[in-house]
Amino acid sequence: MRKKILSSITVLCTFVMMLPISVLAEEVTFGQFQDDLAKAEKKLKDNNQSINNSQNQINADSETIRKLKSEIEAMGVETNELQQQIAESNISIAERRQQTKDVISYYQMSQGENIYLEYVFGGESITDLVYRLSIVEQITEYNEKVMEELENLIKANEQRKVDLANKEKEYENKISNLNAEIGKLTNSVSKLGELSPGxxxxxxxxxxxxxxxxxxxxxxxxxxxxxxxxxxxxxxxxxxxxxxxxxxxxxxxxxxxxxxxxxxxxxxxxxxxxxxxxxxxxxxxxxxxxxxxxxxxxxxxxxxxxxxxxxxxxxxxxxxxxxxxxxxxxxxxxxxxxxxxxxxxxxxxxxxxxxxxxxxxxxxxxxxxxxxxxxxxxxxxxxxxxxxxxxxxxxxxxx
Ligand SMILES: [Zn+2]
The missing domain is CATH 2.70.70.10 (Glucose Permease (Domain IIA))
Known part of the structure; x- marks a missing residue:
């Protein structure tokens, strides 16, 4: 009886001693491992595909950024040209205004003997006061019309400048969004650490x-x-x-x-x-x-x-x-x-x-x-x- 108990205890002890090993050591069969390999191979394939897609997206985004930047540059050139045109128009307007003023004042001052009008139209044809008056009116009218056209041009240019500035802002936003996307995609492509097997x-x-x-x-x-x-x-x-x-x-x-x-x-x-x-x-x-x-x-x-x-x-x-x-x-x-x-x-x-x-x-x-x-x-x-x-x-x- 005592022997039986002892041997039972021995069996039990052996079992308990064996237990941690069989419980702790995780069992993986060769078949499971081969299946895991197949799964990992598929994961790698999918991952390579998604890295490819990310890389393609990064390339496409970079190309878009390049185009937007060159458009922004072109807009800068256009804005400068518009500004130049505005400045020139302002000068022309000032000149016309001065000319009109001069014509009128010379006409009034000269009382028929206008050197300036002779200078402008040529002396020979200027003989009659009424005729001279009508010329003055024509010049004034003509100048007014030119000035109005120039002012319209300035207005149009100013509007175009505002439109360009808005577009530039919109493009800058697009670029910063694309850069953010590139950053995210780049992170997904490469995660680096002290040890990164991949x-x-x-x-x-x-x-x-x-x-x-x-x-x-x-x-x-x-x-x-x-x-x-x-x-x-x-x-x-x-x-x-x-x-x-x-x-x-x-x-x-x-x-x-x-x-x-x-x-x-x-x-x-x-x-x-x-x-x-x-x-x-x-x-x-x-x-x-x-x-x-x-x-x-x-x-x-x-x-x-x-x-x-x-x-x-x-x-x-x-x-x-x-x-x-x-x-x-x-x-x-x-x-x-x-x-x-x-x-x-x-x-x-x-x-x-x-x-x-x-x-x-x-x-x-x-x-x-x-x-x-x-x-x-x-x-x-x-x-x-x-x-x-x-x-x-x-x-x-x-x-
Ligand atoms: Zn270390």
Whole structure:
């Protein structure tokens, strides 16, 4: 009886001990993963289409802006011409007015012996006062008519100037709206951050993972990855990735977004070898959109969960290849400053999710959301599972 109870307890204990692993490790079958790849490929295709559309719209908007600007320039030239015409008309009006005044006053002053009229019409034909009077009237009338026409022209020009100014304002508005649209479209085309793999890279890695799983014995759609095939040889121990170094920046919120990795530097700079933090398998060797050289490695933690480590900004790679089984003595590469960085350092992310495989981090955006959730719940990735000093610039000299 006692033996039976004991063995029951043993079975129960074993079951309880097994439980966290089977509950925590998310199960993904090979078939599900292949379906996910197909989904990601479609998403990439749609995304490329929408990027194309955005790019076309940006080009069309830029062309419209160029046309509007050249029209505004033409309107400026026209406005100047109108102004010039107005000024000239004003001068002509003044001249006509003066001429009329002069004709009348000379006629009145000369009382028939007008030198000015002789000057204007020629002396010979001017003999008769009445005739002269009628000429004066004609000149006056003619000048009045010309002045009226000029004044109408000025009025028309002023109106045209107002119309042009309004149109220019309207065009300026159109341009600023188009520029706003271009800004939005440009944002949708490229979202940059410290690490930005982009959909293309995500799909590429997923494709490579399918091949890798096949090579690791995954055959049937029902095979559970990491259990029936592609089982990790990791022993759950994590050590520091560099022999001597110091933390320059911890995990935490920085400029409004979560800095998901530990940044560390070393006095050896670009010659600092970067070691694997444990026994694992290289899942991806990749470049991000900013040109950073990165390595992803899958590990299994002591908690039974699968982890993905990202080693970022390497200056160069070691003798590594995709699917390579790594040990804590494997040199992955050397510290660097490739990509979106301000100096030579290693950016190390380590979170309990198989990047591009597990549902919670099946894509980069999902991964970023997952890490934020983990951090908010108190888990701090590499900071939680690897022993690091808790102050920046505090140097360690062994792994
Ligand atoms: Zn960093």
């Amino acid at each position: 959909l293309e890279q995500e799909v590429k890695t997923k494709r490579e993972l399918v091949e890798s799983y096949k090579a690791q014995g995954c055959k049937n759609r029902s095979d559970v990855i990491g259990k029936d095939c592609a089982v990790s040889s990791s022993n759950g121990q994590f050590s520091r990735p560099i022999k001597t170094g110091y933390i320059t920046s911890f995990i935490g919120y920085r400029w409004g977004s979560l800095h998901r990795g530990l940044d560390m530097g070393s006095s050896l700079g670009r010659n600092t070898p970067l070691y694997s933090v444990g026994y694992g398998r290289i899942t991806s060797i990749w470049k991000d959109k900013n040109g950073a050289n990165n390595v992803n490695i899958e590990y299994r933690g002591r908690d039974g969960k699968y982890y993905t480590a990202i080693y970022a900004h390497l200056s160069r790679y070691g003798n590594i290849y995709k699917n390579m089984e790594v040990t804590p003595n494997t040199i992955l590469g050397y510290m660097g400053d490739t990509g979106f960085v301000t100096g030579v350092h290693l950016h190390l992310e380590l979170w309990p999710c198989r990047l591009y495989v597990d549902k919670e981090c099946e894509g980069w955006d999902e991964y970023v959301r997952f890490v934020n959730k983990q951090y908010k719940s108190g888990f701090k990735g590499a900071e939680s599972v690897i022993n690091f000093p808790n102050k920046t610039y505090q140097t360690w000299t062994s792994r």
